[in-house]
Amino acid sequence: MSRFVAGTAAAEGLACCHTCLKVAPESSHECPRCGAALHLRKPDSLQRTAALVATAALLYIPANLLPIMTTTQLGNATDSTIIGGVIVLLHHGDFPIAAVIFIASVMVPISKLLALTYLCWTVSRKRPTSHQERTRLYRATELVGKWSMTDVFVVAILVALIHLGGILLITPGPAAIAFGGVVVVTMVAAESFDPRLIWDQLGDSDG
Amino acid sequence: MQQPRLPTETPAHTIVSTGQAGSDLGSLPAAPVVERIACVECDLLVQIGELGEHERATCPRCGHVLTAPRPDGLTRALAYTLAACVLLVLANTFPFLQLKAKGLEQVMTLPRTAIELYRDGYGVLAVLVLGPIVGIPALILMTLLALLVPLRRPQPAPWLVPAGRFVSFLSPWSMVEVFVIGVLVSLVKIAAMATVVMGISFFAYVGFAVCFTLALSNLDTLEMWGEIEARTP
Numbered sequence: 001m002s003r004f005v006a007g008t009a010a011a012e013g014l015a016c017c018h019t020c021l022k023v024a025p026e027s028s029h030e031c032p033r034c035g036a037a038l039h040l041r042k043p044d045s046l047q048r049t050a051a052l053v054a055t056a057a058l059l060y061i062p063a064n065l066l067p068i069m070t071t072t073q074l075g076n077a078t079d080s081t082i083i084g085g086v087i088v089l090l091h092h093g094d095f096p097i098a099a100v101i102f103i104a105s106v107m108v109p110i111s112k113l114l115a116l117t118y119l120c121w122t123v124s125r126k127r128p129t130s131h132q133e134r135t136r137l138y139r140a141t142e143l144v145g146k147w148s149m150t151d152v153f154v155v156a157i158l159v160a161l162i163h164l165g166g167i168l169l170i171t172p173g174p175a176a177i178a179f180g181g182v183v184v185v186t187m188v189a190a191e192s193f194d195p196r197l198i199w200d201q202l203g204d205s206d207g
Numbered sequence: 208m209q210q211p212r213l214p215t216e217t218p219a220h221t222i223v224s225t226g227q228a229g230s231d232l233g234s235l236p237a238a239p240v241v242e243r244i245a246c247v248e249c250d251l252l253v254q255i256g257e258l259g260e261h262e263r264a265t266c267p268r269c270g271h272v273l274t275a276p277r278p279d280g281l282t283r284a285l286a287y288t289l290a291a292c293v294l295l296v297l298a299n300t301f302p303f304l305q306l307k308a309k310g311l312e313q314v315m316t317l318p319r320t321a322i323e324l325y326r327d328g329y330g331v332l333a334v335l336v337l338g339p340i341v342g343i344p345a346l347i348l349m350t351l352l353a354l355l356v357p358l359r360r361p362q363p364a365p366w367l368v369p370a371g372r373f374v375s376f377l378s379p380w381s382m383v384e385v386f387v388i389g390v391l392v393s394l395v396k397i398a399a400m401a402t403v404v405m406g407i408s409f410f411a412y413v414g415f416a417v418c419f420t421l422a423l424s425n426l427d428t429l430e431m432w433g434e435i436e437a438r439t440p
């Protein structure tokens with residue numbers, strides 16, 4: 001009768017409001033408590049997530065190739081990229097800070113993109129992998145998302161603070177905007193993925 | 208500590224599907240107040256009984272925390288909101304960081320950061336930075352005040368529902384805790400080039416970040432919307 005697993009809200013035609021968590025019949029289209037649109041599942045979840053992941057992956061290229069900031073010291077301008085900044089910190093021996101920047105700017109965005117790709121792929125190909133583990137992977141993806149903004153904030157602080165005329169001047173580079181874009185787009189991508197799709201697959205194996 | 212309850216097997220059960228939990232329950236003598244909710248992460252229907260202090264309900268299938276109301280959660284949230292408001296104003300009025308290098312001095316304040324970025328032709332970056340660390344948190348705090356103060360009174364207020372929706376729409380976009388880490392990282396980066404002094408606003412901002420996070424974590428979505436519903440005609 002229903003394509004949803006018994007015991008779920010969707011199997012009874014009930015939708016859980018995403019804003020206020022009210023459970024109401026999907027046929028009413030609007031949450032009776034807060035007025036938000038009701039859906040059994042987020043609309044076009046996989047397509048939207050995949051499109052946003054692709055956008056973020058494309059933005060990540062200029063974010064790494066272009067300079068994130070330019071330091072002008074007594075007339076000599078030096079561009080630095082994200083990776084370049086990490087290498088300079090390593091040379092100075094600032095290992096903890098280098099690790100923070102590397103994790104926030106390289107590891108987190110890349111693992112987020114890989115995780116969302118993996119989740120979309122397993123759901124669309126109906127791969128029978130652990131539901132628990134994939135749910136945990138999704139939670140981790142949502143949790144770490146905003147931490148990649150660290151490097152953008154660092155650039156903003158340095159720009160605002162180091163403005164000593166011709167002696168020492170730091171200006172932002174185009175990669176800062178591209179990288180900020182990566183963070184925002186991946187956050188929207190994680191939000192548009194519906195983890196309930198993972199659990200809907202229980203119905204496929206039961207037949 | 209956890210009290211998950213499996214849904215009753217009978218699908219004929221329709222306790223809260225229409226929104227009036229009380230009327231259907233009236234026929235069941237001495238039944239605890241139950242609400243049937245669906246897990247956001249796996250869509251399992253779960254019945255939640257009355258929770259004791261410091262108890263939380265988790266989904267029996269995927270482990271997602273369904274609701275974790277704190278004792279006096281809404282009152283605490285209001286207290287932290289008020290504290291965060293004061294600290295946010297302080298964080299924006301005094302010097303945030305002060306730089307001393309080669310006889311020159313430079314003072315940085317949060318509003319000036321935005322102006323500086325905008326003047327360099329990086330208006331997008333100014334919004335991208337100041338939005339999640341000052342703008343959005345400020346909007347959230349104002350909305351929380353408009354929401355939590357009327358929730359302490361029994362009278363209904365017409366703006367409660369839009370205010371509740373606005374808070375849940377904005378809250379994923381605040382990045383106050385990330386900014387604190389960003390400041391610490393930049394302190395280390397600058398230390399090689401110049402002397403940096405932390406201003407009053409820096410400490411105010413750290414306090415604000417703590418209060419703001421506590422305000423949001425004391426706000427249980429289910430509890431808040433239950434209170435809003437009780438005051439909506």
